[in-house]
Amino acid sequence: MSLLPLMEWLDTHAWSTALHESLYMYPLTESIHVWGLALFAGFAMALDLRLLGVFLPSVPVSTVANKLLPWTIAGFIVMVVSGAMLLYAIPIRTYLSVWFRLKVILLILAGINVWIFHSGIYLKVKEWDLAKRPPVRARFAGAASLLLWAIIIFSGRMIAYNWFDCDRQPQSSFVNWFAGCPDDLEGNLHG
Amino acid sequence: MKEALLPFFEWCDATALASYIQQSQWLFPFIEAFHLVAFAALGGAALLVDLRLLGVLLKDQPVAQLAKDARPWFWGALALMFVSGGLLFVSETTKLYYNDPFWSKMRFLFLGILFTITIRRKVINMDSIKVGHWAKVVSLVNIVLWSGVAWGGRWIGFW
Numbered sequence A: 001m002s003l004l005p006l007m008e009w010l011d012t013h014a015w016s017t018a019l020h021e022s023l024y025m026y027p028l029t030e031s032i033h034v035w036g037l038a039l040f041a042g043f044a045m046a047l048d049l050r051l052l053g054v055f056l057p058s059v060p061v062s063t064v065a066n067k068l069l070p071w072t073i074a075g076f077i078v079m080v081v082s083g084a085m086l087l088y089a090i091p092i093r094t095y096l097s098v099w100f101r102l103k104v105i106l107l108i109l110a111g112i113n114v115w116i117f118h119s120g121i122y123l124k125v126k127e128w129d130l131a132k133r134p135p136v137r138a139r140f141a142g143a144a145s146l147l148l149w150a151i152i153i154f155s156g157r158m159i160a161y162n163w164f165d166c167d168r169q170p171q172s173s174f175v176n177w178f179a180g181c182p183d184d185l186e187g188n189l190h191g
Numbered sequence B: 001m002k003e004a005l006l007p008f009f010e011w012c013d014a015t016a017l018a019s020y021i022q023q024s025q026w027l028f029p030f031i032e033a034f035h036l037v038a039f040a041a042l043g044g045a046a047l048l049v050d051l052r053l054l055g056v057l058l059k060d061q062p063v064a065q066l067a068k069d070a071r072p073w074f075w076g077a078l079a080l081m082f083v084s085g086g087l088l089f090v091s092e093t094t095k096l097y098y099n100d101p102f103w104s105k106m107r108f109l110f111l112g113i114l115f116t117i118t119i120r121r122k123v124i125n126m127d128s129i130k131v132g133h134w135a136k137v138v139s140l141v142n143i144v145l146w147s148g149v150a151w152g153g154r155w156i157g158f159w
Helices: A004-011 A014-021 A025-051 A061-089 A091-095 A098-119 A121-127 A136-158 A173-179 B002-014 B016-023 B027-053 B063-091 B100-125 B134-156
Strands: none
Touching (some): A014 A025, A014 A061, A025 A061, A025 A136, A025 B027, A025 B134, A061 A121, A098 A136, A136 B027, B002 B063, B016 B063, B027 B063, B027 B134, B063 B100, B100 B134
């Protein structure tokens, strides 16, 4: 299943071009995406560090989780909206970026990690709410989350660089496969 | 002030470290991405305390204790920002000297650190009843100052 036709269609939108070429709107959107990191990733990391037992050890895990959640969700909305705008501004090149694809895969893994945590060890949080050193499954979820978000931020920043772009051949067959480079790529990727 | 620093900027550009980073295709982006990961940690540690001061987060927790717990993460992340940011700086001083967002970022950074270790720290350690609504003002000022650092940083690349 390729979403390339969808990206090509988005690329024809006047608003997509306008956002990409805007002197202020594009950098502003990028800045909001970066600013949102502090709220979203910063707060996710705070909970991860609590799960590892190295932050706010005197505050119950459920308190940290519940009180931070609405802010983390608000941060997530900021990230998704600004991120979607960045994708909309440069759809084809972003869709064919190995870094963007890596980021999406890791985002899905981060989501699965949250789901496993909440449907597993967190159901029994009352038993270890005040533990300075939470159970191993909780610590694992925290460590996995920290690592995933760090690589997600990393890959996100790398999207800006064109080392592996489809219009820069030759690339290894793995890169061409992972980026989904079409055989008949014409014109430029940047809309 | 700015002119007086020009020799330092030129000296940085002439160092072996600067050429090493400039000649690598990967180093600058990698350090930049690392800088961004540390930013998330720094911003999270600052916002956590600021939202508490603002009275919208973890209201049952004493401000002073929360701030004490967040402090090592804040300064640890800031140290990582300084190391990674210092490397980025050294590698592109000739560009940064003429880059307005960079100078704006440095001013916000100076004010942000100054505010954090003076007024904000004092308010955090004071009796919350005595502080009253000033805590909210302090947290908003701090958020504005550090947001200025982040926005300035992102705009360096667009200038």
